[in-house]
Amino acid sequence: MNEKHGLKKSIFLKSILVGAAAGAVISLFDKTTRTSVISSGKGCIREMKSFVKNPSSVFTQVRETTEQIRTTIEQITEDAVFISQKVEELKEIPPQLAQTVIETKEAITAEMTNNKNE
Secondary structure: OHHHHHHHHHHHHHHHHHHHHHHHHHHOOOHHHHHHHHHHHHHHHHHHHHHHHOHHHHHHHHHHHHHHHHHHHHHHHHHHHHHHHHHHHHHHHHHHHHHHHHHHHHHHHHHHHHHHHO
């Protein structure tokens, strides 16, 4: 039974590959598609040749992109810390403001009392 299952699976996979190949060939009958495939293929070959001739440039690009990503993440982290600190400061303002209002009221009341007594 396993042999039958494996054979069916093999035929299924082969059928999918044949169908995909047939679909690719049929789609190439369209001139626009054919031109696009040729253009993409040439671009891919050009990139591959460039990589083979100068692999260090690709690694340099990867390194630079990685550094840019790292810098961006560090900046976002710093911004998040800054915002978090500001939020904490804003949480402290209402008690400070209330204390300032109470002290101002007491100072005004004391001044008014002193003025009445004079």
